[in-house]
Amino acid sequence: MALPPPSNLSTLSFLLTTLATLFVTASLRLLVILSNSHSRPQRRQPGTPTRILIVLGSGGHTHEMFYLLRGLDTSKYTHRTYVVSSGDAFSAQRAVEFEQNLETLAKERGTAEAQPEPPSQAQSQSQSQSQSQSQSQGQQKQDTTEEGVGGGVATRRRRAPTILRTPHLGRQHYNIATIPRARLIHQSLLTTPFTSLYTLLSAIPILLSSPPLLPDSPPQDAFEAAACDLPDLIITNGPATAVIVVLASLLLKFFNVRGVQGRGKCRTVYVESFARVKTLSLSGRLLLRVVDRFLVQWEELEGAGGRAEFWGLLV
């Protein structure tokens, strides 16, 4: 008889059943993740510790990214992580310049706002301040400890006590994370999947936390805690690295690492390059159904994949 022994048969069918179950469960889980991610966010006040992760790419993408982010409000986006590919000194340099420029702008605005204000305006500002205080007392408590510790921020606050919107600037409020390249120039296509996998794995610790200010010590305040937590928002525009970082965030969501799903962390937005007028880029096509929001900059691309949003030129 050519029939295999019965024990072998049952192992095979057991394996097949397991695989099928795993596949169905995984697909269902993925469906839940992808539909869940479009839920409305909870309302948050400026000053709430918030970490964003910005994926930079080759020259053109980096240029466009900083046009998109111009005038970033650091009172809302209190920690920024810039992800650059290894060897991309240009993008890293641009990130530092961008942060320095934000500081210059904040200083200029700070001196302008230090001028005496009309009383009605000051009153409404203090009102909204007390409102936010009652809403997030725990956070405010930690906030005051920071005032005692962080000298620069504290003096700025003392100088203009009516300003609710404290900019969160300086070296402790941003970091630049380097990720290995997914594909080197002239690299064989055969080995690309392996290097991409390596890039994917390297993206996970970057997503989980930015490096603590002092190694081996717990976060000193709520802002540092947010910096050492999952990002609230991941911002991407065309480079290959962006696809991999978004996939890494999907992996975290799949296994609900650190409650990423329930806490509404790792929301993702993709902005198609302004150079794309009629067709989506490869990165765009790959991420179209995966990201929470997908923005295009030309009307002809509106509604691509049933969800591309068009709000005009954003750069």
Next chain:
Amino acid sequence: MAEKQASKEQVTKVCFVTTGATAPFEALIESVLSASSIEALQKAEYTNLLVQYGTAKQLYESHAKAAIQRIREQGRSLKIDGLDFDQNGLRDQFQLVQRSNGVVISHAGSGSILEALRFQLPLIVVPNTSLLGNHQDELATAMAKNNYLIRGDVENLAPAILEAEQFKQKMTQFPPITSGKHRETKSFAGVMDEMLGFVE
């Protein structure tokens, strides 16, 4: 450096050409130094032509030499200068054009386009049609349709140079104040705020 050179003499109207730093658009260098382009520039009363040639120094020099020779033979004036690449970006050159009421002729790289437009300059963008799958032409055409810039043809730049004269009056402001669906404006910052629940 180029600005210093130019400002010593009487600068009244500058045409600045940028061809890209790493892989210069060589056909654009040839085109702008061709007889018909030079003639158009003279007709529009430009006094200076400044070419950023990147790594294509030899090509620039041979064509510039020929152009200068032609100008001299005709007994006319147009000063031609070149620079390879400015470490500090092209801000100085754009400001020079702004002051002199001139024009910028650029390759269709999105970085150069976005930078030049922020100076509210008349901008001629010349797509490199020999690059396949580069979408440069689509971008230049779409931008031109919205009157942000003039699309130039690398085979014949003269019409675009002459069109630039009247373009300032009808030029659309960039970045646009109202654009998008139903003229509704939403900045990227607005989308970010929405996604995280920062509602005012």
